[in-house]
Amino acid sequence: MINFKPIISILFILLFICCSEPTPKEYLITSLEIMQNNSIHKNSIDWKELRNDSFKQLESKKTLEEVYPIIEQALEKLGTHHSFFHSPEKLAGIYDEKKTLPEIESRIISSETAYIKIPGFLGNESLTKKFAIKIQSTIRKLDDPNVNNWIIDLTSNWGGNMWPMYLGLAPILKEGVSGYFVSPENKFLEWNFSHDAVYEGDEKMLEISNSYYLRNKNPKIAVLISRNTASSGEAIAIMFKDFPNTKLIGEFSYGVTTGNTIYDLSDGARIVLTTAIFADRKKIIYGGQITPDIFSQNPVDQAVALLNKKEE
Template sequence: MKKKILIIVIVSTFSLSCKNNSSPNLSPTAKGYIDEVITLLENNSVNKNKIDWKRFKTKIYSKATNAQEIKDTYPSIFLAIKEINDKHSYFEPINNTNPINIEKPLPQLKDEIIPHDIGYIRIPYFIGNKNQKDKYIQAILEKIKKQDHLGINGWIVDLRDNFGGNMWPMLLSIEPILGNGNVGYFLNSNSQYESWKLFEGKAYLNDTLVASQENVFQLKNNNPYVAVLINNQTASSGEAISVAFKGRNKTKFFGDSTYGVSTGCKSYTLSDGSRINLAISTFIDRNHIKYGNSIAPDVKCKETKTVEKAIEWINLINTNNKQIIP
C-alpha cells in the first residue's frame, strides 16, 4: 500500500512539473501586456480569420517565459507580428533606438522624357504634414494642367518606386486622370466595406470627408486612355492607387508585379507608449476584385522597357481610333 502511494505521489509530482514547464513564469504585468497585444490582433488583424488562436497564444506565451517587465515581452511581440503573417504590420517599441519613422533622406524620383502628344505624370510616395500635403497635391495638379491639350493621345501614370505613405493626397492629385466616383474600397476581416470616393476635389471614406483641395479642373479629354507603370517597389498606398486604376476602363498596366502589401494599416499605441502599425483591411477595386498581395501588370516588361512599351500601346490605340473614324 505504501509503495502504491509513493508511485502516485511521484507521478503527480512529475505531472505538476511538466505543467509548470509548459506555462511561462510571467509576472502579472508582463502577462497583461501580452494579453493587450493579442486582444488587439485577434480583434483587428486582416488575417484574424486565418489564425489558429489557441496555438498562436501558446507560441507567444512560450516565447515570453520568465518575462517580468514589459520590455521583457518585446521579443514575443515581435514574434506575434511575424506570426500574423500579413507582411505589412510592424511593432515599434517605445525604447527603440532606431524608430521606423526616423527622418532619413528619401529617394528622389525623376520624371521620364515623353513625346509631347502623350501626357506623363509621376505619383511619388507622400509622407508629411498638412502644408506639405497641399504642396504635393498642387505640384502634381499643375504638372497635369500644364501638359493638358487637345492633341494628347493618352496619359502615362508612373507609380514605380511609390512605396506608400498617405494615399489621400495621391488620389486627389490624380483625380483629373482617374476620374470621379467610387474608385476602390477597404474590406476588413468582418466583411465590411469602406469606399474611396472622389468628387470635385474632395476625397471621402464612405461619406466622411478625409481630404480636399480647391484646384479643380477637367482634362480637355476627360476620359483618356491611361498606361499605368508599376514595379516591385510600388507598395502600400502606391498599391492603393494602382487598385484605383485597376478597375478603370481604357487603362493598361506595364512593368512588374508590385511589392505585395495591398492592405490598409492603422496605428495603435499600446499602454507603454509602444506602437503597432497593423494591417486591418484589404484593397478592393471598384469592380469588387480583391487584392491583398501583389498586383500584376497586363504587360510584364523589364524596367528599361516599361516606358517604351507604354508609349507603343498609346500610339497603337490612337492609330486604331483614327482608322475607325471615317
C-alpha cells in the same frame, strides 16, 4: 499600405490607455487583443497557441521595451506580410517635422504624351496635404491642350499613405468610386473622390482647395507597375483597373494589396495591423500580386508605343 486618419486609411482606431503605465504583461495582453479582434486573419489563427508562445517569452521581462520583440514576432505569425510594430523612436523619424517632400519626376515625352512618376510617401499631416497639392500642380503644368495620353509610373512606389497619392491623381481618375477596402466579414468600404476631397466610405480622409481637372476628359492612360510597386502603390494601380482607355504595363506587383489600421499604445508605440483587402471598382478582391495587362521589361517604351498607336 499603412492606414491613417487623415494620414492613411481604414477604420482608424486610436487606443488611449491613460492613467498609470501598464505592466509588461498588461501591455502584451492589450497588443494581442488588438490583433485577435481586428486582424484580417483573425478567423484562421490559433489564438491560444499564439498567446501561449508569447507569454512564454514574457518571463523576467521588466520593461515595456523588452516586450517589443515579442509583439513583433506575434505580428509575423499572423502571416499578413504587411503588419508591423513601430517604437516611439522609429515614429519620431517617420514623422520628423524636418522631412521634405519627395521629388516627382515628370516630363512631356511627345506633343501628345505626358509622363509623371509617383513615389511612395509617408509624412506628417502638413506634408500629406502638400504632397497631394504637389502632384496636382505637376499634372496642371503638364496638361497642355495637345496632351491626350498619360503615363503614370508607379514602378518605384513602395507605398505609405495612399490618400495624398489618390487626391493628387484625382484630376486623371475623376470623381466617383475608385476601389474598396474589404473587411474579414466581406463588407466593402469604398474609396471615393468628390468635390476636392477623397473619402473612405463617408469619412473624409484628405481635402484641398480648387482641385484640378484635366482639359481632355477622356485621355488614354498607361500605368506602369513592377515588383517594387507595393501597398499604397498597389492601391493606386488598382484604382486604374478597368478605368476607361487604360492599361497596366510592366511586371507583377509586390503583392501586399491589403490595408492597415493604426493602433497607438500607451507609451507612444504603434501597431500597424492588416485589417482589410483591396478590391477594384468592379469589386474584384485582390490580396496578392497585381497582374499587368501587358508584361514588359521596358514599360515606358511599351507605353509610348501603345499610346501613340492609332486606332484602326
